Amino acid sequence: MPENDTTPAIEFQGVVKRFGDNVVLDGLDFTVAQGDRVTLIGPSGSGKTTILRLLMTLEEANEGLILIDGDPYTHEMRGGKRVAIPDKRRSLVRRRVGMVFQQFNLFPNMTVLENIIEAPIHVLGKSKAEATTIAEALLDKVGLAEKRDERPTKLSGGQQQRVAIARALAMEPEILLLDEVTSALDPELVADVLGVLRNIAETTDITMLIVTHEMQFAREVSNRVLMFDKGKIIEEADPETIFTSPTHERTQEFLRAVL
Amino acid sequence: MDETSAWSWEHAAAVLPDLLEGLQITVLATVVGMVIASVLGLVVAMVRRSGLRVVTIPVGFLVEFIRSTPLLVQLVFANLLFTQFPSLTIGCVVLGVHYATYMSEVYRAGIDAVPKGQWEAAVALDLPRSRTWGAVVLPQAIRNTLPGLGNYAVSMFKETPFLFAIAVVEMYTAAQQYGADTFRYMEAITMAGLLFLLVSYPTSLLVRRLENRLA
Amino acid sequence: MSDNLQQFVDLLPQLGEGILVTLQLTLGGAVLALLVAFTLGFGSRAHTRWARVPSRVVVEFFRGTSLVVQIFWLYYVLPLPPFYVELDPLACGILALGLNYGAYASEVVRGSINSVAKGQWEAAIALDLSPVHRLRRVIMPQAWPLMIPMFTNLLIQLVKGSALAAYISLHDLNFFTNELRERTSDTIFSYTVGLLCYFVVAYLLTLAMNALEVRAKNRLGTGPTLREVLRLAPVQTTADVGAGGPAPAATTASKGGDRDG
Numbered sequence: 001m002p003e004n005d006t007t008p009a010i011e012f013q014g015v016v017k018r019f020g021d022n023v024v025l026d027g028l029d030f031t032v033a034q035g036d037r038v039t040l041i042g043p044s045g046s047g048k049t050t051i052l053r054l055l056m057t058l059e060e061a062n063e064g065l066i067l068i069d070g071d072p073y074t075h076e077m078r079g080g081k082r083v084a085i086p087d088k089r090r091s092l093v094r095r096r097v098g099m100v101f102q103q104f105n106l107f108p109n110m111t112v113l114e115n116i117i118e119a120p121i122h123v124l125g126k127s128k129a130e131a132t133t134i135a136e137a138l139l140d141k142v143g144l145a146e147k148r149d150e151r152p153t154k155l156s157g158g159q160q161q162r163v164a165i166a167r168a169l170a171m172e173p174e175i176l177l178l179d180e181v182t183s184a185l186d187p188e189l190v191a192d193v194l195g196v197l198r199n200i201a202e203t204t205d206i207t208m209l210i211v212t213h214e215m216q217f218a219r220e221v222s223n224r225v226l227m228f229d230k231g232k233i234i235e236e237a238d239p240e241t242i243f244t245s246p247t248h249e250r251t252q253e254f255l256r257a258v259l
Numbered sequence: 260m261d262e263t264s265a266w267s268w269e270h271a272a273a274v275l276p277d278l279l280e281g282l283q284i285t286v287l288a289t290v291v292g293m294v295i296a297s298v299l300g301l302v303v304a305m306v307r308r309s310g311l312r313v314v315t316i317p318v319g320f321l322v323e324f325i326r327s328t329p330l331l332v333q334l335v336f337a338n339l340l341f342t343q344f345p346s347l348t349i350g351c352v353v354l355g356v357h358y359a360t361y362m363s364e365v366y367r368a369g370i371d372a373v374p375k376g377q378w379e380a381a382v383a384l385d386l387p388r389s390r391t392w393g394a395v396v397l398p399q400a401i402r403n404t405l406p407g408l409g410n411y412a413v414s415m416f417k418e419t420p421f422l423f424a425i426a427v428v429e430m431y432t433a434a435q436q437y438g439a440d441t442f443r444y445m446e447a448i449t450m451a452g453l454l455f456l457l458v459s460y461p462t463s464l465l466v467r468r469l470e471n472r473l474a
Numbered sequence: 475m476s477d478n479l480q481q482f483v484d485l486l487p488q489l490g491e492g493i494l495v496t497l498q499l500t501l502g503g504a505v506l507a508l509l510v511a512f513t514l515g516f517g518s519r520a521h522t523r524w525a526r527v528p529s530r531v532v533v534e535f536f537r538g539t540s541l542v543v544q545i546f547w548l549y550y551v552l553p554l555p556p557f558y559v560e561l562d563p564l565a566c567g568i569l570a571l572g573l574n575y576g577a578y579a580s581e582v583v584r585g586s587i588n589s590v591a592k593g594q595w596e597a598a599i600a601l602d603l604s605p606v607h608r609l610r611r612v613i614m615p616q617a618w619p620l621m622i623p624m625f626t627n628l629l630i631q632l633v634k635g636s637a638l639a640a641y642i643s644l645h646d647l648n649f650f651t652n653e654l655r656e657r658t659s660d661t662i663f664s665y666t667v668g669l670l671c672y673f674v675v676a677y678l679l680t681l682a683m684n685a686l687e688v689r690a691k692n693r694l695g696t697g698p699t700l701r702e703v704l705r706l707a708p709v710q711t712t713a714d715v716g717a718g719g720p721a722p723a724a725t726t727a728s729k730g731g732d733r734d735g
């Protein structure tokens with residue numbers, strides 16, 4: 001839980017991530033305040049996905065610390081040394097972080113409803129009835145109430161992604177990670193998903209970390225944009241500023257290419 | 260049992276030449292069997308694709324039958340039936356026929372994996388049937404089948420002791436009749452196992468590497 | 475020929491016994507193989523070296539030495555010094571079959587688990603499901619339908635391998651076949667009968683396994699229900715549940731093992 005309003009929701013301290021010889025993040029520092037909606041932009045390979053995966057413990061940093069609400073996550077300093085935190089303790093912090101994937105990753109062996117209630121029941125220890133009530137409300141919110149007993153494989157990509165969003169929200173995360181959640185969708189299905197996300201941004205105070213190529217969406221939803229290049233933040237500002245008058249040359253180039 | 264029946268390195272060494280000779284025969288049987296299996300398997304796969312129900316149904320049944328009944332029983336059967344041939348020859352043929360039924364599936368998958376467009380292109384060019392198969396389809400299909408071929412060679416090698424199983428049991432019975440020490444099955448069987456490991460493990464590593472290379 | 479049939483009818487009780495022994499070996503071996511397969515399969519993907527290395531060694535050992543050698547070793551060598559372990563022949567047979575095919579099947583287990591999409595693991599982690607829970611509720615239900623067809627192949631291999639039991643003094647179907655031949659002195663007749671019996675056993679087992687596969691796929695939401703398939707309605711997927719005869723009894727263990735890159 002946030003100690004007070006000034007403790008950042010996310011803090012990276014000198015995070016280094018290497019894949020073999022490829023240094024993807026080279027001593028990255030940044031913070032995300034509680035309730036912030038931060039969009040990460042930058043060219044392909046600049047390390048945006050890597051940042052989200054680090055926050056989901058799907059990758060492990062080689063150096064540096066990551067704090068969630070001020071709590072050490074995967075590593076902590078003990079006696080001046082950086083030591084790994086065992087998975088049991090990580091899991092308590094990880095519970096505050098939710099993620100929606102580009103490829104949805106719904107469980108095909110479960111129905112839509114079962115997908116959503118699985119973790120609330122078995123991880124948060126909710127009763128089945130309570131979890132179901134919450135899940136139904138969420139399905140309503142994403143506009144898929146009538147699909148609750150369908151198999152995910154029977155749904156369109158856009159519907160699957162909306163279920164995945166509901167599934168992540170059912171864990172009541174404080175932080176939601178969104179990695180190009182519309183990139184695998186047919187163009188006509190993108191709007192529904194973005195609509196749902198817009199609605200969540202308006203009606204909740206979840207901290208959001210967004211990687212997207214939908215610049216219009218980023219502009220509407222986020223209050224901060226970080227421009228990445230080669231694993232470093234080269235420019236950061238509010239969306240208005242960065243999209244209308246970027247200062248850094250690389251940002252100008254990048255935005256010319258994608259807008 | 261008396262003391263002399265404990266493990267003896269002497270006996271282990273003494274049985275080694277026999278085993279090495281057995282190994283040679285095993286390798287030979289594998290090679291000959293594999294050649295039969297590769298050729299016959301391809302023929303079967305092509306016949307089953309012919310679409311002539313009079314042929315495909317009986318051939319299909321025969322393939323299923325051979326494939327789902329024990330090689331060992333087939334070997335004994337053939338040995339009893341064709342007493343005029345040496346048992347090694349019979350062994351190679353039965354092994355080859357048995358594995359041909361597996362190989363035909365590998366070929367079938369390989370042929371199915373050739374894109375439909377290739378057949379259509381052959382029709383569009385008005386190629387005769389023999390050229391379609393020989394110059395277009397098979398060269399592509401065979402490449403798909405090489406890994407399967409390698410795997411079956413290894414597993415065939417491990418099944419060749421079925422050829423000797425019969426002989427071993429005869430030896431064992433004989434040994435019991437003539438007093439225990441004539442045939443030292445403890446050393447023989449153990450050494451045979453180790454020898455197999457020694458040959459088949461590197462071979463399967465080789466096959467796996469080959470597969471990775473081809474994939 | 476009618477003489478043969480008379481002998482055959484006289485030997486029917488023995489045939490029943492032979493089939494029973496073959497079935498005991500098959501089912502006993504299969505259950506043991508399944509246990510071995512999951513133990514070694516999970517062991518092979520363990521993070522800790524002291525679980526992974528022994529698992530790999532055991533798998534390679536039983537795959538590398540031949541079933542014939544293993545079964546003979548258990549029966550002929552184990553009772554000798556320094557072991558002095560005299561096993562019941564049936565136990566020998568079951569043990570050898572279970573260990574040998576279990577080693578192959580462990581590769582199927584490993585390969586199938588590895589071939590479940592990476593995103594499924596990641597989603598399970600993102601939902602903070604515990605490692606055991608991930609496996610039990612998310613990964614296994616998806617890996618299981620992949621395993622079944624390969625298990626079917628191995629099961630048929632196991633039935634065939636069980637014929638070796640006749641050489642360790644068990645009166646199985648193979649033994650019966652030889653008995654019938656001695657009584658009738660008609661090799662073709664008795665071996666045709668014997669092989670047909672094996673074929674029927676293999677065929678029935680394949681049918682049962684196919685039913686299991688249909689059910690598993692249906693649970694995964696990717697296939698028709700068993701009832702739909704049995705109704706023989708023209709359901710699209712009947713082709714891949716193998717309507718005709720036993721599936722290819724190949725050494726598909728290696729196929730399973732190769733899925734992981």
Ligand SMILES: Nc1ncnc2c1ncn2[C@@H]1O[C@H](COP(=O)(O)OP(=O)(O)OP(=O)(O)O)[C@@H](O)[C@H]1O
Pocket residue numbers: 019022024042043044045046047048049050051
């Ligand atoms: N598992 C991995 N193994 C090796 N290298 C990796 C791995 N994952 C990412 N990388 C490398 O890390 C770098 C950053 O990748 P990342 O996926 O974070 O980029 P990105 O900014 O998300 O790019 P995109 O816009 O294309 O999604 C790339 O050079 C990539 O090749």
Ligand SMILES: [Mg+2]
Pocket residue numbers: 048049050
């Ligand atoms: Mg990315």
